[in-house]
Amino acid sequence: MFSKAYSAVIHGIDGLIVSVEADVSDGLPLFDMVGLLNSEVKEARERVRIALKNSGFKLPAKRITVNLSPADIRKEGTAFDLPVAIAILTAFGHVLEDNLDSTLIIGELSLNGNINKVNGVLPLVYSAKREGFLRCIIPKGNAGEGAVVDGIKTYGVSTLLEAVELLNDLDTRQPEHMDLKEVFANSADKDDVDFSEVAGRLAIKRAIEIAVSGMHNILMIGPPGSGKTMLAKRIPTIMPDLSFDESMEISKIYSIAGLLNNRALITRRPFRSPHHTITTTALVGGGAIPKPGEISLAHLGVLFLDELPEFNRNTIEVLRQPLEEKSVTISRHHGSFHYPAGFMLVASMNPCSCGYYPDRNKCNCSLPMVKRYLSRISKPLLDRFDICIEAMQIEYKELQQKKEEESSSDIRKRISVARQIQMDRYKGQGIWFNCQLTPSSIKKYCKLDKEGEALLEKAFIKMNLSARAYHRILKVARTIADLDSSDGINIKHISEAICYRSLDEKYWGE
Numbered sequence: 488m489f490s491k492a493y494s495a496v497i498h499g500i501d502g503l504i505v506s507v508e509a510d511v512s513d514g515l516p517l518f519d520m521v522g523l524l525n526s527e528v529k530e531a532r533e534r535v536r537i538a539l540k541n542s543g544f545k546l547p548a549k550r551i552t553v554n555l556s557p558a559d560i561r562k563e564g565t566a567f568d569l570p571v572a573i574a575i576l577t578a579f580g581h582v583l584e585d586n587l588d589s590t591l592i593i594g595e596l597s598l599n600g601n602i603n604k605v606n607g608v609l610p611l612v613y614s615a616k617r618e619g620f621l622r623c624i625i626p627k628g629n630a631g632e633g634a635v636v637d638g639i640k641t642y643g644v645s646t647l648l649e650a651v652e653l654l655n656d657l658d659t660r661q662p663e664h665m666d667l668k669e670v671f672a673n674s675a676d677k678d679d680v681d682f683s684e685v686a687g688r689l690a691i692k693r694a695i696e697i698a699v700s701g702m703h704n705i706l707m708i709g710p711p712g713s714g715k716t717m718l719a720k721r722i723p724t725i726m727p728d729l730s731f732d733e734s735m736e737i738s739k740i741y742s743i744a745g746l747l748n749n750r751a752l753i754t755r756r757p758f759r760s761p762h763h764t765i766t767t768t769a770l771v772g773g774g775a776i777p778k779p780g781e782i783s784l785a786h787l788g789v790l791f792l793d794e795l796p797e798f799n800r801n802t803i804e805v806l807r808q809p810l811e812e813k814s815v816t817i818s819r820h821h822g823s824f825h826y827p828a829g830f831m832l833v834a835s836m837n838p839c840s841c842g843y844y845p846d847r848n849k850c851n852c853s854l855p856m857v858k859r860y861l862s863r864i865s866k867p868l869l870d871r872f873d874i875c876i877e878a879m880q881i882e883y884k885e886l887q888q889k890k891e892e893e894s895s896s897d898i899r900k901r902i903s904v905a906r907q908i909q910m911d912r913y914k915g916q917g918i919w920f921n922c923q924l925t926p927s928s929i930k931k932y933c934k935l936d937k938e939g940e941a942l943l944e945k946a947f948i949k950m951n952l953s954a955r956a957y958h959r960i961l962k963v964a965r966t967i968a969d970l971d972s973s974d975g976i977n978i979k980h981i982s983e984a985i986c987y988r989s990l991d992e993k994y995w996g997e
Protein backbone atom coordinates (compact mmCIF):
# COMPACT_ATOMS: atom_id res chain seq x y z
CA MET A 488 0.00 0.00 0.00
CA PHE A 489 1.43 3.29 -1.09
CA SER A 490 0.26 6.89 -0.86
CA LYS A 491 1.52 10.36 -1.59
CA ALA A 492 0.65 13.65 0.12
CA TYR A 493 2.06 17.12 -0.47
CA SER A 494 3.58 19.68 1.83
CA ALA A 495 6.07 22.52 1.44
CA VAL A 496 9.19 23.93 3.04
CA ILE A 497 10.43 27.51 3.34
CA HIS A 498 13.39 28.50 1.22
CA GLY A 499 14.29 32.17 1.61
CA ILE A 500 10.84 33.75 1.54
CA ASP A 501 9.41 31.23 -0.87
CA GLY A 502 7.90 27.81 -0.42
CA LEU A 503 9.20 24.69 -2.17
CA ILE A 504 6.83 21.78 -2.64
CA VAL A 505 7.80 18.56 -0.88
CA SER A 506 6.13 15.25 -1.55
CA VAL A 507 5.52 12.92 1.37
CA GLU A 508 5.29 9.28 0.32
CA ALA A 509 4.25 6.49 2.65
CA ASP A 510 4.67 2.82 1.98
CA VAL A 511 3.19 0.08 4.11
CA SER A 512 4.39 -3.47 3.67
CA ASP A 513 4.61 -6.75 5.50
CA GLY A 514 7.73 -7.48 7.44
CA LEU A 515 9.16 -6.52 10.80
CA PRO A 516 7.06 -3.74 12.37
CA LEU A 517 9.08 -0.60 11.84
CA PHE A 518 8.53 3.09 11.21
CA ASP A 519 11.26 4.65 9.15
CA MET A 520 11.63 8.11 7.63
CA VAL A 521 14.08 8.85 4.81
CA GLY A 522 15.11 11.90 2.79
CA LEU A 523 17.53 14.60 3.88
CA LEU A 524 16.29 15.15 7.38
CA ASN A 525 17.42 17.11 10.35
CA SER A 526 16.80 16.06 13.90
CA GLU A 527 13.46 17.86 14.11
CA VAL A 528 11.95 15.77 11.35
CA LYS A 529 13.30 12.62 13.00
CA GLU A 530 11.48 13.65 16.16
CA ALA A 531 8.41 13.96 13.98
CA ARG A 532 8.41 10.18 13.73
CA GLU A 533 7.74 9.86 17.45
CA ARG A 534 5.16 12.64 17.51
CA VAL A 535 3.29 11.15 14.57
CA ARG A 536 3.33 7.65 16.04
CA ILE A 537 1.92 8.78 19.38
CA ALA A 538 -0.52 11.29 17.87
CA LEU A 539 -1.96 8.54 15.65
CA LYS A 540 -2.42 6.27 18.63
CA ASN A 541 -3.97 9.01 20.78
CA SER A 542 -6.33 9.98 17.96
CA GLY A 543 -7.78 6.47 18.16
CA PHE A 544 -6.15 4.91 15.08
CA LYS A 545 -5.08 1.36 15.75
CA LEU A 546 -2.65 0.58 12.97
CA PRO A 547 -1.70 -3.04 12.24
CA ALA A 548 1.92 -3.96 12.98
CA LYS A 549 3.51 -3.39 9.58
CA ARG A 550 6.64 -1.95 8.11
CA ILE A 551 6.05 1.77 7.41
CA THR A 552 8.48 3.79 5.32
CA VAL A 553 8.04 7.53 4.78
CA ASN A 554 10.06 9.38 2.20
CA LEU A 555 10.27 13.16 1.89
CA SER A 556 11.46 14.36 -1.50
CA PRO A 557 13.20 15.99 -3.31
CA ALA A 558 16.10 14.65 -1.28
CA ASP A 559 18.49 17.51 -2.02
CA ILE A 560 16.65 20.24 -0.15
CA ARG A 561 16.92 20.57 3.55
CA LYS A 562 13.62 20.00 5.28
CA GLU A 563 13.46 21.89 8.51
CA GLY A 564 10.77 22.54 11.06
CA THR A 565 7.82 20.64 12.39
CA ALA A 566 5.28 21.36 9.66
CA PHE A 567 5.65 17.89 8.13
CA ASP A 568 3.98 16.06 11.04
CA LEU A 569 0.49 16.40 9.67
CA PRO A 570 1.24 15.45 6.02
CA VAL A 571 3.26 12.45 7.26
CA ALA A 572 0.36 11.31 9.44
CA ILE A 573 -2.11 11.81 6.59
CA ALA A 574 0.10 9.90 4.13
CA ILE A 575 0.33 6.97 6.55
CA LEU A 576 -3.40 6.98 7.24
CA THR A 577 -4.06 7.03 3.49
CA ALA A 578 -1.75 4.07 2.94
CA PHE A 579 -3.77 2.20 5.58
CA GLY A 580 -7.03 3.19 3.89
CA HIS A 581 -8.33 5.62 6.56
CA VAL A 582 -8.21 8.63 4.23
CA LEU A 583 -9.63 8.80 0.69
CA GLU A 584 -6.86 9.17 -1.84
CA ASP A 585 -8.95 11.30 -4.19
CA ASN A 586 -8.13 14.74 -2.80
CA LEU A 587 -4.49 14.27 -1.82
CA ASP A 588 -3.08 15.27 -5.21
CA SER A 589 -4.68 18.68 -5.11
CA THR A 590 -4.14 19.46 -1.41
CA LEU A 591 -1.13 20.95 0.30
CA ILE A 592 -0.92 19.97 3.97
CA ILE A 593 0.98 21.80 6.71
CA GLY A 594 0.87 21.33 10.49
CA GLU A 595 2.71 20.30 13.63
CA LEU A 596 1.18 17.56 15.76
CA SER A 597 0.95 17.43 19.53
CA LEU A 598 1.13 14.05 21.18
CA ASN A 599 -2.63 14.22 21.84
CA GLY A 600 -3.42 14.73 18.14
CA ASN A 601 -3.94 18.49 18.30
CA ILE A 602 -2.45 20.61 15.55
CA ASN A 603 -0.13 23.45 16.51
CA LYS A 604 0.71 26.66 14.68
CA VAL A 605 3.83 26.75 12.52
CA ASN A 606 5.88 29.56 11.00
CA GLY A 607 5.83 30.52 7.35
CA VAL A 608 2.26 29.52 6.45
CA LEU A 609 1.65 32.61 4.32
CA PRO A 610 4.51 32.01 1.84
CA LEU A 611 3.76 28.27 1.85
CA VAL A 612 0.14 28.85 0.87
CA TYR A 613 1.37 31.26 -1.78
CA SER A 614 3.62 28.64 -3.29
CA ALA A 615 0.76 26.12 -3.23
CA LYS A 616 -1.34 28.51 -5.28
CA ARG A 617 1.53 29.11 -7.70
CA GLU A 618 1.99 25.37 -8.18
CA GLY A 619 -1.67 24.85 -8.98
CA PHE A 620 -2.93 23.20 -5.79
CA LEU A 621 -6.66 23.68 -5.19
CA ARG A 622 -6.59 23.82 -1.42
CA CYS A 623 -4.43 23.92 1.69
CA ILE A 624 -4.99 22.33 5.05
CA ILE A 625 -3.24 24.43 7.67
CA PRO A 626 -3.28 24.77 11.47
CA LYS A 627 -6.33 26.60 12.80
CA GLY A 628 -3.98 29.03 14.52
CA ASN A 629 -2.60 30.09 11.13
CA ALA A 630 -6.00 30.27 9.43
CA GLY A 631 -5.87 34.06 9.09
CA GLU A 632 -2.61 34.18 7.15
CA GLY A 633 -3.78 31.39 4.88
CA ALA A 634 -7.06 33.10 4.12
CA VAL A 635 -5.46 36.28 2.78
CA VAL A 636 -4.13 34.43 -0.26
CA ASP A 637 -6.58 34.81 -3.09
CA GLY A 638 -7.36 32.00 -5.53
CA ILE A 639 -6.83 28.97 -3.29
CA LYS A 640 -9.09 27.46 -0.65
CA THR A 641 -7.62 27.18 2.82
CA TYR A 642 -8.99 25.21 5.76
CA GLY A 643 -7.80 25.67 9.31
CA VAL A 644 -7.91 22.47 11.38
CA SER A 645 -7.36 21.91 15.12
CA THR A 646 -6.90 18.15 15.29
CA LEU A 647 -5.67 15.26 13.20
CA LEU A 648 -9.19 13.78 13.24
CA GLU A 649 -10.61 17.00 11.86
CA ALA A 650 -8.09 16.91 8.99
CA VAL A 651 -9.02 13.30 8.22
CA GLU A 652 -12.75 14.07 8.22
CA LEU A 653 -12.19 17.05 5.96
CA LEU A 654 -10.19 15.10 3.39
CA ASN A 655 -12.81 12.36 3.37
CA ASP A 656 -15.64 14.81 2.74
CA LEU A 657 -14.65 18.26 1.56
CA ASP A 658 -18.29 19.33 1.39
CA THR A 659 -18.54 19.38 5.17
CA ARG A 660 -16.67 22.65 5.43
CA GLN A 661 -16.48 26.12 3.96
CA PRO A 662 -12.98 27.43 3.34
CA GLU A 663 -11.68 30.27 5.50
CA HIS A 664 -12.62 33.73 4.38
CA MET A 665 -11.02 37.04 5.18
CA ASP A 666 -12.33 40.51 4.42
CA LEU A 667 -9.11 42.28 3.54
CA LYS A 668 -10.75 45.69 3.44
CA GLU A 669 -11.70 45.23 7.06
CA VAL A 670 -8.19 44.09 8.01
CA PHE A 671 -6.74 47.26 6.52
CA ALA A 672 -9.47 49.50 7.95
CA ASN A 673 -8.83 48.23 11.47
CA SER A 674 -5.13 48.81 11.17
CA ALA A 675 -5.17 52.55 11.82
CA ASP A 676 -3.56 52.27 15.24
CA LYS A 677 -3.47 55.44 17.24
CA ASP A 678 0.05 56.68 17.85
CA ASP A 679 0.92 57.93 21.30
CA VAL A 680 3.58 60.32 20.05
CA ASP A 681 3.39 63.15 17.52
CA PHE A 682 5.73 65.53 15.73
CA SER A 683 3.87 68.47 17.26
CA GLU A 684 5.59 67.64 20.57
CA VAL A 685 8.96 68.52 19.08
CA ALA A 686 9.59 72.24 19.46
CA GLY A 687 11.28 73.97 16.51
CA ARG A 688 13.91 71.84 14.73
CA LEU A 689 12.42 72.84 11.38
CA ALA A 690 15.48 71.94 9.31
CA ILE A 691 15.65 68.42 10.75
CA LYS A 692 11.91 67.92 10.40
CA ARG A 693 12.22 68.96 6.76
CA ALA A 694 15.11 66.51 6.21
CA ILE A 695 13.08 63.72 7.82
CA GLU A 696 10.08 64.57 5.65
CA ILE A 697 12.23 64.23 2.52
CA ALA A 698 13.84 61.04 3.77
CA VAL A 699 10.49 59.39 4.52
CA SER A 700 8.96 60.57 1.22
CA GLY A 701 11.57 58.77 -0.87
CA MET A 702 12.73 56.23 1.76
CA HIS A 703 16.23 57.71 1.79
CA ASN A 704 18.75 56.83 4.50
CA ILE A 705 19.28 59.57 7.04
CA LEU A 706 21.93 60.18 9.70
CA MET A 707 21.43 62.66 12.53
CA ILE A 708 24.54 63.88 14.28
CA GLY A 709 24.62 66.10 17.33
CA PRO A 710 25.13 66.51 21.07
CA PRO A 711 23.18 64.70 23.82
CA GLY A 712 19.65 65.91 24.41
CA SER A 713 19.29 67.58 21.04
CA GLY A 714 16.23 65.54 20.19
CA LYS A 715 17.66 62.95 17.78
CA THR A 716 16.00 59.96 19.40
CA MET A 717 12.83 61.94 20.01
CA LEU A 718 12.56 62.82 16.32
CA ALA A 719 13.36 59.31 15.08
CA LYS A 720 10.71 57.76 17.35
CA ARG A 721 8.10 59.92 15.64
CA ILE A 722 8.93 58.74 12.12
CA PRO A 723 6.32 55.93 12.19
CA THR A 724 3.61 58.59 12.60
CA ILE A 725 4.33 60.05 9.16
CA MET A 726 5.06 56.94 7.13
CA PRO A 727 2.82 56.51 4.07
CA ASP A 728 0.16 53.76 4.02
CA LEU A 729 1.08 50.32 2.76
CA SER A 730 -0.27 49.07 -0.53
CA PHE A 731 -1.66 45.54 -0.53
CA ASP A 732 1.36 44.18 -2.42
CA GLU A 733 3.76 45.78 0.02
CA SER A 734 1.77 44.42 2.94
CA MET A 735 1.94 40.91 1.47
CA GLU A 736 5.67 41.12 0.96
CA ILE A 737 6.28 42.23 4.55
CA SER A 738 3.79 39.72 5.96
CA LYS A 739 5.59 36.80 4.29
CA ILE A 740 8.77 37.74 6.13
CA TYR A 741 6.94 38.08 9.47
CA SER A 742 5.19 34.77 8.84
CA ILE A 743 8.55 33.01 8.42
CA ALA A 744 9.96 34.73 11.50
CA GLY A 745 6.87 33.70 13.49
CA LEU A 746 6.10 37.33 14.28
CA LEU A 747 2.64 37.76 12.81
CA ASN A 748 1.27 37.28 16.34
CA ASN A 749 -2.27 36.33 15.35
CA ARG A 750 -2.50 39.06 12.75
CA ALA A 751 -3.39 37.93 9.23
CA LEU A 752 -1.22 40.61 7.66
CA ILE A 753 1.20 43.34 8.61
CA THR A 754 -0.67 46.50 7.73
CA ARG A 755 1.73 49.17 9.00
CA ARG A 756 5.23 49.90 7.84
CA PRO A 757 7.74 48.27 10.17
CA PHE A 758 9.88 50.38 12.48
CA ARG A 759 12.65 48.29 13.99
CA SER A 760 15.07 49.69 16.52
CA PRO A 761 17.47 46.98 17.66
CA HIS A 762 19.78 47.66 20.60
CA HIS A 763 23.45 48.31 19.87
CA THR A 764 24.43 45.00 21.47
CA ILE A 765 22.72 43.09 18.63
CA THR A 766 24.69 40.28 16.97
CA THR A 767 25.43 40.20 13.25
CA THR A 768 23.16 37.19 12.76
CA ALA A 769 20.23 38.87 14.51
CA LEU A 770 20.78 41.99 12.43
CA VAL A 771 21.17 40.50 8.95
CA GLY A 772 19.61 37.05 9.36
CA GLY A 773 20.88 33.49 9.28
CA GLY A 774 21.36 30.98 12.08
CA ALA A 775 21.24 27.20 12.19
CA ILE A 776 17.61 27.25 11.09
CA PRO A 777 17.80 30.38 8.90
CA LYS A 778 15.62 33.26 9.99
CA PRO A 779 15.21 36.77 8.65
CA GLY A 780 17.16 39.38 10.62
CA GLU A 781 16.19 42.91 11.67
CA ILE A 782 17.09 44.32 8.25
CA SER A 783 14.48 42.05 6.63
CA LEU A 784 11.93 42.66 9.38
CA ALA A 785 12.40 46.36 8.53
CA HIS A 786 11.74 45.72 4.82
CA LEU A 787 9.68 48.57 3.32
CA GLY A 788 9.92 50.36 6.63
CA VAL A 789 12.56 51.80 8.92
CA LEU A 790 15.62 50.34 10.59
CA PHE A 791 16.58 52.77 13.34
CA LEU A 792 20.10 52.41 14.74
CA ASP A 793 20.28 54.78 17.69
CA GLU A 794 23.84 55.64 18.80
CA LEU A 795 25.36 54.17 15.65
CA PRO A 796 29.04 54.21 16.80
CA GLU A 797 28.10 52.04 19.80
CA PHE A 798 27.28 49.11 17.50
CA ASN A 799 29.96 46.56 16.84
CA ARG A 800 31.84 47.91 13.86
CA ASN A 801 31.89 44.61 11.99
CA THR A 802 28.18 44.21 12.56
CA ILE A 803 27.24 47.51 10.96
CA GLU A 804 29.75 47.09 8.14
CA VAL A 805 27.75 44.04 7.05
CA LEU A 806 24.92 46.44 6.24
CA ARG A 807 26.83 47.82 3.27
CA GLN A 808 25.81 45.13 0.80
CA PRO A 809 22.10 44.97 1.72
CA LEU A 810 21.92 48.78 1.73
CA GLU A 811 23.01 48.72 -1.88
CA GLU A 812 21.13 45.65 -3.09
CA LYS A 813 18.05 45.91 -0.92
CA SER A 814 18.26 42.22 -0.18
CA VAL A 815 20.57 39.95 1.74
CA THR A 816 22.08 36.66 0.65
CA ILE A 817 22.59 33.94 3.22
CA SER A 818 24.99 31.23 2.16
CA ARG A 819 24.72 27.66 3.38
CA HIS A 820 26.64 24.61 2.33
CA HIS A 821 23.41 23.26 0.85
CA GLY A 822 22.74 26.40 -1.16
CA SER A 823 22.15 30.10 -0.67
CA PHE A 824 18.96 32.10 -0.53
CA HIS A 825 17.79 35.67 -0.35
CA TYR A 826 15.69 37.71 2.03
CA PRO A 827 14.37 41.11 0.98
CA ALA A 828 15.93 44.02 2.90
CA GLY A 829 14.61 47.19 1.32
CA PHE A 830 14.67 49.25 4.47
CA MET A 831 15.25 52.93 5.12
CA LEU A 832 18.17 53.36 7.50
CA VAL A 833 17.75 56.01 10.17
CA ALA A 834 20.72 56.49 12.46
CA SER A 835 21.76 58.89 15.16
CA MET A 836 25.13 59.61 16.69
CA ASN A 837 27.18 61.98 18.84
CA PRO A 838 30.22 63.46 17.12
CA CYS A 839 32.67 62.38 19.86
CA SER A 840 32.74 60.31 23.03
CA CYS A 841 31.68 63.21 25.27
CA GLY A 842 29.10 64.15 22.67
CA TYR A 843 29.68 67.88 22.38
CA TYR A 844 32.29 68.30 19.62
CA PRO A 845 32.75 70.87 18.00
CA ASP A 846 31.47 72.97 20.94
CA ARG A 847 34.84 73.67 22.62
CA ASN A 848 33.15 75.16 25.70
CA LYS A 849 31.95 71.70 26.54
CA CYS A 850 34.17 69.25 24.62
CA ASN A 851 37.72 68.55 25.72
CA CYS A 852 38.27 65.62 23.39
CA SER A 853 41.53 65.92 21.46
CA LEU A 854 41.23 65.98 17.68
CA PRO A 855 42.72 62.49 17.26
CA MET A 856 40.16 61.25 19.81
CA VAL A 857 37.34 62.85 17.84
CA LYS A 858 38.67 61.36 14.59
CA ARG A 859 38.95 57.95 16.19
CA TYR A 860 35.38 58.16 17.43
CA LEU A 861 34.05 59.27 14.05
CA SER A 862 36.03 56.59 12.26
CA ARG A 863 33.84 53.96 13.90
CA ILE A 864 31.60 54.79 10.95
CA SER A 865 33.53 53.82 7.83
CA LYS A 866 33.54 56.07 4.79
CA PRO A 867 31.72 53.54 2.60
CA LEU A 868 28.96 53.23 5.18
CA LEU A 869 28.76 57.00 5.54
CA ASP A 870 28.50 57.27 1.77
CA ARG A 871 25.26 55.32 1.91
CA PHE A 872 23.48 57.98 3.95
CA ASP A 873 21.64 60.13 1.43
CA ILE A 874 20.90 62.74 4.03
CA CYS A 875 23.19 63.83 6.85
CA ILE A 876 21.79 66.42 9.20
CA GLU A 877 23.13 68.17 12.24
CA ALA A 878 21.03 68.37 15.41
CA MET A 879 22.48 71.33 17.25
CA GLN A 880 21.95 71.99 20.93
CA ILE A 881 18.46 73.39 21.32
CA GLU A 882 18.19 76.99 22.54
CA TYR A 883 15.87 78.07 25.30
CA LYS A 884 14.02 80.34 22.86
CA GLU A 885 13.30 77.46 20.48
CA LEU A 886 12.00 75.30 23.30
CA GLN A 887 9.80 78.04 24.73
CA GLN A 888 8.19 79.42 21.60
CA LYS A 889 4.43 79.55 21.86
CA LYS A 890 3.85 78.77 18.19
CA GLU A 891 1.76 75.71 17.47
CA GLU A 892 3.97 73.01 15.90
CA GLU A 893 2.90 71.12 12.83
CA SER A 894 1.26 67.79 13.62
CA SER A 895 2.30 64.41 12.23
CA SER A 896 -0.90 64.24 10.20
CA ASP A 897 -0.08 67.54 8.43
CA ILE A 898 3.38 66.28 7.50
CA ARG A 899 1.96 62.94 6.47
CA LYS A 900 -0.42 64.60 4.01
CA ARG A 901 2.48 66.13 2.09
CA ILE A 902 4.39 62.85 2.16
CA SER A 903 1.33 61.02 0.80
CA VAL A 904 1.23 63.39 -2.19
CA ALA A 905 4.90 62.71 -2.97
CA ARG A 906 4.28 59.01 -2.47
CA GLN A 907 1.36 59.00 -4.94
CA ILE A 908 3.48 60.80 -7.54
CA GLN A 909 6.11 58.06 -7.20
CA MET A 910 3.49 55.27 -7.38
CA ASP A 911 2.07 56.74 -10.60
CA ARG A 912 5.46 57.35 -12.17
CA TYR A 913 6.82 53.85 -11.51
CA LYS A 914 3.58 51.90 -12.01
CA GLY A 915 4.19 48.31 -13.08
CA GLN A 916 7.96 48.56 -12.70
CA GLY A 917 8.27 47.10 -9.21
CA ILE A 918 9.51 50.43 -7.89
CA TRP A 919 7.73 52.09 -4.99
CA PHE A 920 10.12 54.81 -3.91
CA ASN A 921 12.78 57.04 -5.46
CA CYS A 922 15.44 55.34 -3.33
CA GLN A 923 15.00 52.22 -5.47
CA LEU A 924 16.04 53.88 -8.72
CA THR A 925 18.95 52.21 -10.51
CA PRO A 926 21.58 54.19 -12.43
CA SER A 927 19.75 53.65 -15.72
CA SER A 928 16.37 54.67 -14.31
CA ILE A 929 18.02 57.70 -12.68
CA LYS A 930 19.05 58.81 -16.18
CA LYS A 931 15.47 58.52 -17.27
CA TYR A 932 13.66 60.07 -14.33
CA CYS A 933 16.11 62.51 -12.77
CA LYS A 934 16.78 64.94 -15.56
CA LEU A 935 18.29 68.26 -14.50
CA ASP A 936 17.98 71.62 -16.15
CA LYS A 937 21.15 73.38 -17.36
CA GLU A 938 21.64 75.36 -14.16
CA GLY A 939 21.15 72.31 -11.97
CA GLU A 940 23.56 70.34 -14.11
CA ALA A 941 26.24 72.99 -13.73
CA LEU A 942 25.77 73.18 -9.96
CA LEU A 943 26.01 69.42 -9.53
CA GLU A 944 29.15 69.29 -11.63
CA LYS A 945 30.76 71.97 -9.49
CA ALA A 946 29.78 70.21 -6.27
CA PHE A 947 31.01 66.87 -7.57
CA ILE A 948 34.48 68.27 -8.11
CA LYS A 949 34.64 70.52 -5.06
CA MET A 950 33.25 67.96 -2.61
CA ASN A 951 35.19 65.11 -4.21
CA LEU A 952 32.02 63.02 -4.44
CA SER A 953 31.84 59.34 -5.29
CA ALA A 954 29.71 57.98 -8.12
CA ARG A 955 27.44 56.58 -5.44
CA ALA A 956 27.04 59.98 -3.82
CA TYR A 957 26.28 61.48 -7.24
CA HIS A 958 23.44 59.03 -7.84
CA ARG A 959 22.13 59.40 -4.33
CA ILE A 960 22.02 63.18 -4.62
CA LEU A 961 19.96 62.85 -7.80
CA LYS A 962 17.52 60.50 -6.11
CA VAL A 963 17.06 62.86 -3.16
CA ALA A 964 16.61 65.78 -5.56
CA ARG A 965 13.89 63.74 -7.31
CA THR A 966 12.09 63.37 -4.00
CA ILE A 967 12.44 67.08 -3.18
CA ALA A 968 10.95 67.91 -6.57
CA ASP A 969 8.12 65.43 -5.92
CA LEU A 970 7.32 67.13 -2.61
CA ASP A 971 7.17 70.31 -4.66
CA SER A 972 4.85 68.57 -7.18
CA SER A 973 7.36 69.51 -9.84
CA ASP A 974 7.97 67.32 -12.89
CA GLY A 975 11.42 68.69 -13.51
CA ILE A 976 14.30 68.92 -11.05
CA ASN A 977 15.44 72.54 -10.79
CA ILE A 978 18.40 74.22 -9.16
CA LYS A 979 16.55 74.72 -5.86
CA HIS A 980 15.87 71.00 -5.56
CA ILE A 981 19.38 69.92 -6.45
CA SER A 982 21.06 72.46 -4.20
CA GLU A 983 19.02 71.31 -1.20
CA ALA A 984 19.97 67.70 -1.99
CA ILE A 985 23.66 68.67 -2.18
CA CYS A 986 23.42 70.44 1.20
CA TYR A 987 22.48 67.17 2.87
CA ARG A 988 25.89 65.82 1.82
CA SER A 989 27.99 68.62 3.26
CA LEU A 990 28.38 67.24 6.78
CA ASP A 991 30.67 64.46 5.53
CA GLU A 992 33.19 67.15 4.84
CA LYS A 993 32.68 69.01 8.12
CA TYR A 994 33.13 66.02 10.41
CA TRP A 995 34.91 63.39 8.37
CA GLY A 996 36.95 65.66 6.06
CA GLU A 997 40.72 65.84 6.39
Ligand SMILES: Nc1ncnc2c1ncn2[C@@H]1O[C@H](COP(=O)(O)OP(=O)(O)OP(=O)(O)O)[C@@H](O)[C@H]1O
Pocket residue numbers: 684685686687688709710711712713714715716717718835836837842878881886
Ligand atom coordinates in the same frame (compact mmCIF):
# COMPACT_ATOMS: atom_id res chain seq x y z
N1 LIG B 1 12.94 70.05 20.11
C1 LIG B 1 12.53 69.56 21.28
N2 LIG B 1 11.28 69.82 21.72
C2 LIG B 1 10.84 69.31 22.88
N3 LIG B 1 11.58 68.54 23.68
C3 LIG B 1 12.83 68.25 23.30
C4 LIG B 1 13.37 68.73 22.08
N4 LIG B 1 14.62 68.27 21.96
C5 LIG B 1 14.87 67.53 23.05
N5 LIG B 1 13.80 67.51 23.87
C6 LIG B 1 13.70 66.84 25.17
O1 LIG B 1 14.96 66.30 25.46
C7 LIG B 1 14.86 64.90 25.67
C8 LIG B 1 16.08 64.24 25.15
O2 LIG B 1 16.09 64.22 23.74
P1 LIG B 1 16.63 62.98 22.95
O3 LIG B 1 16.68 61.80 23.80
O4 LIG B 1 15.90 62.88 21.69
O5 LIG B 1 18.12 63.48 22.68
P2 LIG B 1 19.23 62.80 21.81
O6 LIG B 1 19.63 63.79 20.79
O7 LIG B 1 18.79 61.48 21.35
O8 LIG B 1 20.39 62.67 22.85
P3 LIG B 1 21.54 61.53 23.01
O9 LIG B 1 22.61 61.91 22.05
O10 LIG B 1 21.98 61.68 24.41
O11 LIG B 1 20.89 60.24 22.74
C9 LIG B 1 13.59 64.49 24.98
O12 LIG B 1 13.03 63.36 25.56
C10 LIG B 1 12.72 65.71 25.18
O13 LIG B 1 12.12 65.66 26.45
Ligand SMILES: [Mg+2]
Pocket residue numbers: 715716717793794835
Ligand atom coordinates in the same frame (compact mmCIF):
# COMPACT_ATOMS: atom_id res chain seq x y z
MG1 LIG C 1 19.40 59.57 21.73
Ligand SMILES: [Zn+2]
Pocket residue numbers: 839840841842843844850851852
Ligand atom coordinates in the same frame (compact mmCIF):
# COMPACT_ATOMS: atom_id res chain seq x y z
ZN1 LIG D 1 34.02 65.55 23.01
